[in-house]
Amino acid sequence: MDTTMLPLVTVSRDGVAELTAQPGALLPDELAKMDAYWRAANYVSVGQIYLYDNPLLREKLTLAHVKPLVVGHWGTTPGQNFIYVHLNRLIKKHDLNMFYVAGPGHGGPALVGNVYLEGTWSEVYPDVTQDEAGMKKLFKQFSFPGGISSHVAPTTPGSIHEGGELGYSLSHAFGAVFDNPDLIVACVVGDGEAETGPLATAWHSNKFLSPVTDGVVLPILHLNGYKISNPTLLARIEHDELEQFYRGCGWTPYFVEGDDPETMHQLMAQTTERVIEEIRHIHKNARNEKIAARPRWPMIILRSPKGWTGPKIVDGLQVEGTFRAHQVPLLVNEAHPDHVEQLESWMQSYRPEELFDQNGRLMPELAELAPKGDRRMGANPHANGGLLLRDLRMPDFRVHAVTVPAPGAVTAQDTLVLGEFLRDVATLNDSKRNFRIFGPDETLSNLLGAVFEVTSRQWEAREEQNDEFLAPDGRVLDSMLSEHQCEGWLEGYLLTGRHGLFNSYEAFIRIVDSMFSQHAKWLKVTLELPWRRKIASLNYLLASHVWQQDHNGFTHQDPGFLDHVINKKADIVRVYLPPDANCLLSVFDHCLRSRHYVNVVVAGKHALPQWLTIEAAVTHCTEGLGIWQWASNDQDTDPDVVMACCGDTPTLEILAAVSILREHLPELKIRVINIVDLMRLQPCSEHPHGLSETDYDSLFTIDKPIIFGFHGYPSLVHGLTYRRANRNLHVRGYKEEGTITTAFDMRVQNDLDRFHLVRDVVDHVPNLGSRGTYLKQLMADKLIEHKHYIDLHGEDLPEIRNWKWGNPA
Numbered sequence: 001m002d003t004t005m006l007p008l009v010t011v012s013r014d015g016v017a018e019l020t021a022q023p024g025a026l027l028p029d030e031l032a033k034m035d036a037y038w039r040a041a042n043y044v045s046v047g048q049i050y051l052y053d054n055p056l057l058r059e060k061l062t063l064a065h066v067k068p069l070v071v072g073h074w075g076t077t078p079g080q081n082f083i084y085v086h087l088n089r090l091i092k093k094h095d096l097n098m099f100y101v102a103g104p105g106h107g108g109p110a111l112v113g114n115v116y117l118e119g120t121w122s123e124v125y126p127d128v129t130q131d132e133a134g135m136k137k138l139f140k141q142f143s144f145p146g147g148i149s150s151h152v153a154p155t156t157p158g159s160i161h162e163g164g165e166l167g168y169s170l171s172h173a174f175g176a177v178f179d180n181p182d183l184i185v186a187c188v189v190g191d192g193e194a195e196t197g198p199l200a201t202a203w204h205s206n207k208f209l210s211p212v213t214d215g216v217v218l219p220i221l222h223l224n225g226y227k228i229s230n231p232t233l234l235a236r237i238e239h240d241e242l243e244q245f246y247r248g249c250g251w252t253p254y255f256v257e258g259d260d261p262e263t264m265h266q267l268m269a270q271t272t273e274r275v276i277e278e279i280r281h282i283h284k285n286a287r288n289e290k291i292a293a294r295p296r297w298p299m300i301i302l303r304s305p306k307g308w309t310g311p312k313i314v315d316g317l318q319v320e321g322t323f324r325a326h327q328v329p330l331l332v333n334e335a336h337p338d339h340v341e342q343l344e345s346w347m348q349s350y351r352p353e354e355l356f357d358q359n360g361r362l363m364p365e366l367a368e369l370a371p372k373g374d375r376r377m378g379a380n381p382h383a384n385g386g387l388l389l390r391d392l393r394m395p396d397f398r399v400h401a402v403t404v405p406a407p408g409a410v411t412a413q414d415t416l417v418l419g420e421f422l423r424d425v426a427t428l429n430d431s432k433r434n435f436r437i438f439g440p441d442e443t444l445s446n447l448l449g450a451v452f453e454v455t456s457r458q459w460e461a462r463e464e465q466n467d468e469f470l471a472p473d474g475r476v477l478d479s480m481l482s483e484h485q486c487e488g489w490l491e492g493y494l495l496t497g498r499h500g501l502f503n504s505y506e507a508f509i510r511i512v513d514s515m516f517s518q519h520a521k522w523l524k525v526t527l528e529l530p531w532r533r534k535i536a537s538l539n540y541l542l543a544s545h546v547w548q549q550d551h552n553g554f555t556h557q558d559p560g561f562l563d564h565v566i567n568k569k570a571d572i573v574r575v576y577l578p579p580d581a582n583c584l585l586s587v588f589d590h591c592l593r594s595r596h597y598v599n600v601v602v603a604g605k606h607a608l609p610q611w612l613t614i615e616a617a618v619t620h621c622t623e624g625l626g627i628w629q630w631a632s633n634d635q636d637t638d639p640d641v642v643m644a645c646c647g648d649t650p651t652l653e654i655l656a657a658v659s660i661l662r663e664h665l666p667e668l669k670i671r672v673i674n675i676v677d678l679m680r681l682q683p684c685s686e687h688p689h690g691l692s693e694t695d696y697d698s699l700f701t702i703d704k705p706i707i708f709g710f711h712g713y714p715s716l717v718h719g720l721t722y723r724r725a726n727r728n729l730h731v732r733g734y735k736e737e738g739t740i741t742t743a744f745d746m747r748v749q750n751d752l753d754r755f756h757l758v759r760d761v762v763d764h765v766p767n768l769g770s771r772g773t774y775l776k777q778l779m780a781d782k783l784i785e786h787k788h789y790i791d792l793h794g795e796d797l798p799e800i801r802n803w804k805w806g807n808p809a
């Protein structure tokens with residue numbers, strides 16, 4: 001424990017805290033008001049969980065005043081109310097630009113209650129007035145059909161974080177303060193939440209925070225000792241072990257521990273004061289004195305009873321200070337009629353008559369304690385990031401176009417080309433500091449290294465000789481091998497009104513499947529709230545994909561993120577598989593300009609043939625899919641077969657198959673369709689990008705075989721097209737076969753290679769007769785030749801390596 005904190009409060013024999021001359025100590029009147037405000041917040045929290053009517057207990061409480069279904073989480077709530085009132089004091093006293101992230105977001109009643117008491121709730125939802133009638137509505141709406149969720153949901157003004165799924169609070173908080181040098185985000189971390197993988201690594205975010213160009217995260221570990229029904233680890237290790245843990249993570253922890261309200265108010269007031277002093281000191285050192293040392297930022301460890309001030313004993317069992325306080329500590333229903341009285345005396349213990357006037361409005365001397373206007377945490381504009389969002393300055397992506405004299409005439413590495421475009425985006429927006437690139441140590445590996453010509457990796461820890469591109473001030477955050485942090489930081493950055501992208505290996509983006517889900521849910525719900533402004537899209541660049549894992553193999557092969565993503569609300573998700581570099585440029589330009597989507601872009605980094613000129617690419621990407629006339633020969637008649645491709649590698653193999661078919665079966669009428677925008681395959685009734693039935697039928701025909709080469713798992717294409725008329729669909733894609741082998745052999749192992757595709761055509765196009773049979777035989781021979789060759793030489797056949805799209809007769 002920091003000994004400088006010890007003499008802050010002295011407790012006299014009768015248990016009353018006595019004032020010391022310590023900074024931040026509360027005078028008796030202030031202490032009384034702070035405590036009353038806390039009681040008011042606790043009162044409205046309990047009211048939300050339980051009451052249907054009689055909000056101010058003006059009548060004797062009966063079962064009829066209680067909601068038929070009482071749900072919610074009490075345990076975390078009083079502690080969060082305690083924190084909120086102290087942060088309010090700090091904001092007012094120091095005119096701080098601060099907002100609140102509730103890690104244990106299940107403590108919805110606390111945040112909703114405080115936002116109501118400070119007046120923001122009624123401004124955003126005028127129907128919920130600050131009087132008895134409004135309080136009744138506030139109580140009733142909580143966890144009630146047609147009302148609000150029991151969590152700190154998007155409906156809660158001042159929140160960028162739902163917290164339903166625990167683990168992401170600190171990452172969100174850090175994302176919010178990057179490039180916001182005046183902002184402080186107070187981040188309450190549950191001690192249970194702190195056991196999750198993402199949260200456990202998030203403490204290290206402090207190695208990236210610049211004291212000059214970024215704001216501050218003030219973590220408050222809420223050590224209330226329990227999770228749902230278990231103790232928490234951090235509450236059951238020794239005090240010095242806990243302190244050392246946080247010091248080891250680079251923080252300076254300050255402890256506020258106890259259960260006596262007055263003592264705790266004094267301790268908290270003085271600790272928060274101390275913490276602000278320390279933050280100011282760090283800023284002064286870094287910003288004025290230009291001292292470059294990595295700061296040890298302060299944090300608070302608040303050890304208080306779970307369900308503090310709630311029922312102590314219920315039916316003979318201890319509740320306050322135990323796991324039993326986690327949700328509803330007191331069941332109030334027909335089966336427990338005596339609990340009505342206990343609920344009433346619990347609520348009366350907050351002395352509502354001292355807190356609310358005759359009309360049910362918070363007493364003016366208490367209302368005074370809340371900050372005003374945008375300084376209220378519920379009204380901080382950073383927590384409604386779309387309000388602050390400005391367009392990026394976008395460079396002309398055409399400057400980076402690959403010159404394509406004829407389809408397939410040149411090769412290029414798609415992400416390498418994109419890297420130059422991203423470099424220019426970083427340059428143009430450097431002064432605004434509103435664009436960042438995130439990645440788990442893969443920016444170079446994904447070939448986006450061009451960005452390091454103009455910026456660096458942000459890094460506050462020690463630097464050594466031979467390090468590359470590290471600097472305290474950079475636009476790239478890719479020096480922590482944590483997909484969770486990249487995702488959480490980026491989400492926090494976007495939610496507070498900025499722009500960015502996450503570059504990842506395709507296989508390992510699965511690590512954040514669930515985080516993506518939560519963000520997509522957040523976007524969906526905020527779309528329905530007119531007061532929430534749209535934010536910039538969450539852009540994923542999935543490179544080093546399944547077909548390009550020559551030195552990594554099976555572990556690195558998983559295109560399944562796409563399957564996960566497409567289940568989310570159609571209003572939100574977009575999936576793009578550009579077949580070449582020019583299409584990738586066009587797609588990414590679009591994604592960086594878009595709002596309120598999750599854009600998933602899959603792109604390769606190895607040299608592959610380039611198909612479209614930049615102008616053709618722009619047209620193709622705008623249409624999202626289209627016939628490649630130059631590869632088709634069905635212009636004057638109906639096709640015999642549709643060869644569809646989606647993804648860079650399937651496009652290559654489909655075109656190679658087409659060239660074999662056109663050489664050996666020149667009379668076969670082939671239509672080649674390339675798909676960039678995967679959601680075009682869905683009906684337009686399902687997705688805004690979906691093709692109409694008429695368009696789909698005319699492109700894909702209603703009965704001709706479609707041989708479809710797909711980047712990911714074939715079932716995804718079947719799922720997207722299951723309502724389409726043409727059921728003659730045969731999809732080849734990744735079927736979970738892989739190892740370290742040649743690029744072409746990967747395709748062979750998954751039947752996505754040209755030889756298998758040709759065989760598929762022969763199998764599904766009727767009446768090819770013996771010409772088909774001979775061609776199939778040739779393809780089988782080729783597959784054997786391929787196998788022998790790679791076993792002997794360790795590389796693909798020259799005819800595969802050197803294959804080029806020609807001009808078939």
Ligand SMILES: Cc1ncc(C[n+]2csc(CCOP(=O)(O)OP(=O)(O)O)c2C)c(N)n1
Nearest residue numbers: 076104164165166190191192193226227228
């Ligand atoms: C990732 C995740 N796993 C499990 C849960 C279910 N859950 C809800 S609350 C809770 C306990 C949380 O404990 P803590 O973070 O200490 O919060 P508090 O005790 O203050 O309520 C659990 C396990 C969840 N919400 N998220």
